[in-house]
Every structure is written in structure tokens, then in C-alpha cells.
Amino acid sequence: MTSPQRARATMSDVAAASGVSPKTVSRVVNGVGYVSAETLEAVRTAIDQLGFRRNEFARQLRQGTTATIGLVLEDVADPFYSVLSRAVEDVALAQDYLLLSASSAEDPTRSRRIIESFSSRGAAGLIIAPATDTDSAFLRAELDAGCSMVFVDRPVPGIRADTVLADNRGGAAAGTQHLIARGHRRIAFFGDSASVYTATERLAGYRDALTTAGIEHDDRLVVMAPPHADATAALIDTVQKLDDPPTAIFAGNNRWSVVLLRYLKEHGPRPLPAFLGFDDFELSDVLDPGITVIAQDPAAMGQLAAELLLRRVSGDDRPTQHIQLETRLIARGSGEIAGPFNSS
Amino acid sequence: MTSPQRARATMSDVAAASGVSPKTVSRVVNGVGYVSAETLEAVRTAIDQLGFRRNEFARQLRQGTTATIGLVLEDVADPFYSVLSRAVEDVALAQDYLLLSASSAEDPTRSRRIIESFSSRGAAGLIIAPATDTDSAFLRAELDAGCSMVFVDRPVPGIRADTVLADNRGGAAAGTQHLIARGHRRIAFFGDSASVYTATERLAGYRDALTTAGIEHDDRLVVMAPPHADATAALIDTVQKLDDPPTAIFAGNNRWSVVLLRYLKEHGPRPLPAFLGFDDFELSDVLDPGITVIAQDPAAMGQLAAELLLRRVSGDDRPTQHIQLETRLIARGSGEIAGPFNSS
DNA sequence: GGTCCGTGAGACATCGATGTCAGGTAATTC
């Protein structure tokens, strides 16, 4: 049994054990330069025996470059981000990059700390789903320092960098239109805080569709708040207990969908209002009725962002790219419940 | 506009800019030792101006130690693991550790590559949800090399290291017992491949309960297979179309739950069989009936593992610990559907 | 026979931050 305190063997140790110079060990490990067959064999043996593993810090200090990219998102535990994260990871691993990732928890300070930490660990590039109020001057400094960045899900105003975003506004408009076409005039919209980019984009799409259809806006039907809080029940109640309550509900993200569906199951008016959610989620098809959604493709978003970033990191300096991913309406039943003005 | 190619400023650059030695800059950055107020001010200014960021590689090369831990799990995109992952991350961040994480995708080779990569990047410790067939000799070598490890969700046979596991067997027995108590005698069990530790543990729990109740085993009611495949429909069909079909279904994990619930919604016999799933999932309470589950606590698992690992990393060498987390049965309706032998 | 190239291997400096040691001055203590 060896002591657990034993330090890891270095190239010098291997060199000493096999009677060659450290540089020769380096040649063996990296497979560059000339090494005779016997020497190769001797060094390999010593490596195995000593359990030598190259110290990545020393190597990267010398090389200045590192096969590492960082991913900063809001919360890995959110299915949208966890799927995105997995996609990024797969692309990175396939190209022998290591992925650092961390959750900003929507906290600009934590987010900044994470980015600093990644950057000082030599991340060649970052994929960022920026928290609201991210300090753009700070990011710009990083960019200037040579750290490539791709923003996903949300942009940062005033930063020139690649983005991979969903068509939030168009998707929300399409969803709202879908409800209007089925005879709904009073459609409630529950979105995240107005400070969140995707939330306001989706709200804008919702309004676009109402305007196009010539339907009057009613601000009392719009709730913009983070769906975590216990306060959501009160917010929903307020909307549902209007004299003229909504006949359809549009959930602006999947966390709101869950909260709203839970509410509807327990307190919902019968018959149920029509329901449509932005972003698909597991079991949306198993609920009864199935939940109609505007689906995004987080895996595609992650994959595209990672590929884009890795191209940047390896020197691609084409002009900044802005990729917009189409959303897809998946009708499953809840969004097809007819409203009072249904003509069909 | 500065050139994006510009290299990041080093301590020497800062030192030159502020007219002091690199060592003094180091003192300022780390806040150790004596530095006069003016010097401090001058150095701070230079740091801001040059956008200096300490090179973590150089630091850690010198220090030999790194505030980094690694997390290896099966798939971040799985809600169980993504919640666990987030919990680990929070503990790590709170103690100023960086978290490396990657998905093994149940592939021992990929898993090994990840561990090697983490280890050579100086991870002080690892939290591992081991893939089936993980090479234990390899892990033992890492352990001997001074890398602390905590295993979560599954152990590795023959490795002496801390583990944080759920009470899979007890939980499954309790669940099965719950169904038996409601009059079920023919209970189907759908679990992951028999090579997966948790799957066989849960199967054992299921069998324990049947044996205790004096119910004859029927192997035709047991399916052990990864729930990914399209083949699941055929597997379920086979069970459902027995002459004497099950009156209750036990899903061995949440992926099986989803697959089975989807099947039941479309092809399920009416009235529905009783249903019970291992591991809770979002919307389980919104489905109708609500899904009765044996809940695990992935956040607690992650938190405990991280805390344990960080204690180990900072020198705690108490004997190996094996933490077992209790599971909790949450009755929501689907598991309370009465069977033919219900006496109540 | 001399030049050149292919092959094989080591000495040494270097990447950037920091621990150690060796100063130096000013203030405090006996």
C-alpha cells in the first residue's frame, strides 16, 4: 500500500527512473521528435510504474494556451440549461476540450466571479447565458483581453460578440396567434421579470399578435414576475378573479407553466381555459390534455454555440454572427381548446 | 480599441508599471505581508489599468494545491443529476472551490478520460457517480496518488472510499409493500439494465416485499432494460398482454416512469393500473391522478457528498464513511388505486 | 575526403506567481 500523501510523479522522476533526461520523457509523452525504440520502451515502463500524469498546470503555463472552454448559465438544474449544457459538453469533449461550467443563479456578482475564475484558469473562450444586469464593461475588457465569447439565450446590450438566440418574439407571436385563431380574445400572459430579456421579447411577441388581430390590450392580464415565489398563487388569483377572466393562458417559460398547471389542477375554473407554454418540457404530452407549446431546441442552441466558439478559439475571425433559432409550435390539445369567439 | 491578440498582463507588467518588484504586487494581490498605503494604491491602480488577472496556472504550479473539485456523473441533462450537480456547485462555490464537471454517458472509457483530465488539472478531489463497469484498479491508483473521492448514487465494488447512497432497496420494498397493502398481487417492475447498481438494488427491494408478503414471483412481470430505446413499447406490451396482466406497475426510475406513463396514456387499459415510481419528478403532482413516488433527495445527496469531500480534501482522515439517505414515499393517488384483493 | 542530412539525446532558459531570505527604516521597550 502506498501512502495517500505521496506526491504525484513528475517528468524528472520518470527521467531519473529510466536514466534519461526530462526532455526525452517529454518527447515520449508528446510523441514529438526522435526517440529510439529502447528508450521509448524504458520511459513508457517508468511512466506506468510511477503512475505519472503530466501536470497540466505546468504545461499550460509554458504553452500559454489551454484546451478549455467555460460555460456560464443561470442554473444547471433548469432542464432547459441542463440540456444545453450537455450539448456543449459533447461538442467540447469531441474536440478534446475540457468544459468548465457554473451557475450564475441570476446574480451578477456571482456571474462575474465565475467569469474571472474561468478566465484566470486560461479558458480560451466562454459561452454565456448572461444574467440580467451583467456588467458589460467588464465583459468588454475580457473580450479585449482575447477571450472569445458566444452568448446564448440572451444577448448583452452593447457587446459585439456572437449570439445564438431563439426567436422569442416570433415564437410568442405565433403562439398568441394560435390562441386568437381559436376564438380567444382575453389571453393572460405570465412571464418572468421584465428585466429578463427573453421575458420582454416574448411579451412583445404576445403584444404584436394582439395588435395585429386588433385586440385591445388589457394590462391586468399580464403578469411579469419570477415564478419561484409563493406569491405566484396570489398573482394568478388576481388574474383569474377578474370580472372578465381570461379564456386562455400563455405561460412565458416552463417554470411558469409548471406553476400555472399546478394551480389550474387545484383551483382552475372548469372547463379549463386554453393553455399554451413557451418552451417544451417533459411530460407535456402525458398531461391531459397534452400541453401545447412553443418549443425551443436547447440542444441545438448549445451545439451551435459550442461549435461557433471553438471555431473562434481556433482563429476564425469572420464578422460577428447572430444565429436565430426558429421555434416550433407543437399542438397537443391544451392550446386548441376553443374560445368564446370560435367560428369554426 | 485594443488588439484582441494582446497577451494578458502579468505581475511583472504591473510591477514595472507601478515601479515596485513583482513580489510586492503579489503581496497586494494576496493581501499578505506588509505594504505601505501609497504602494498599495499605486499597485491597485496599475492592476485596474492593465486589467491584470492572476494566472491561476502559475499560481497553482507553485502552490501545488488547487481549490478545485471534480464531479463525474452519468448525464447532466438528467434531472436527478442536474439537481445534484447544482447542489455540489453551491457548496463548492461557497468554499471558494471551482467545480469541474462532465458527463460520463455511462461509458467507462469516457469516464476514465474525464477523471484523468480532472486529475491532471489538479483536482483535489472527485465526486463520482460511477458508470457501470468502471475500472476499479484505475480508481484505486488515483486514490493512492492522493486524490480523495466520494461516490454518489452508486458504489464501486472493491474501492474503499466514502459513499453517499440512497436506500434503494428499502425504498423499493416500501413502495412495493404500499401496493401490496392496497390489494395488488401482480405487480410489474420495470428497471434499468441489471448491470446498473441502483436497478438491481431496487429489484431486490421489490422482491423482498413480495417474499415478505408471501407472493409468488413471476419473472414475466420484471423488465430490466435501459428505458431509452424504442423497444420499450414492445417490452411493455409483452407484460400488459399477459393472460394475467399486472394490476400495478412499479417504475424503477424516473425515465421509466415517463416512458410508462406515456404508454399508459395512449394504450393503457382502463381503469388504469396502480402506478408507483422510484424517484420524484416535476409535474408528478399535476398529472391526474397524481403520481405516487418513492422520492430521493438529489440535492441533499450532492450537498452531503460535497461537504464530505471538502472535509477530506482539507485533511480529514477519519475512517471511510457510508452515508445512506432515506427515501420518502409520497402518496399522490396513482399508487393508491385499489387492487383486486383490496380488503379495505 | 568532405559536406550534408537524418537520427537521437541532453543543457538550459522560460512561462508567471510566490516562498524564503536578506536587507532596510522607524518606533518601541528595558
Next chain:
DNA sequence: GAATTACCTGACATCGATGTCTCACGGACC
């Protein structure tokens, strides 16, 4: 008044891997 302490700073070596340079040998070629 001498000795000790607190305060402030820099020179230098070091962590481990690797790029550069140098050297040495043997065969090929004109």
C-alpha cells in the same frame, strides 16, 4: 542608549513541462 520589534521591500530560487540550442554519430552523396 542599546536592543528589540514592527513595518516595508526586493533578489532569487522554485514549481513542472517544454522550446531552443547544441552536440554527436552514422550513412549518403558528389
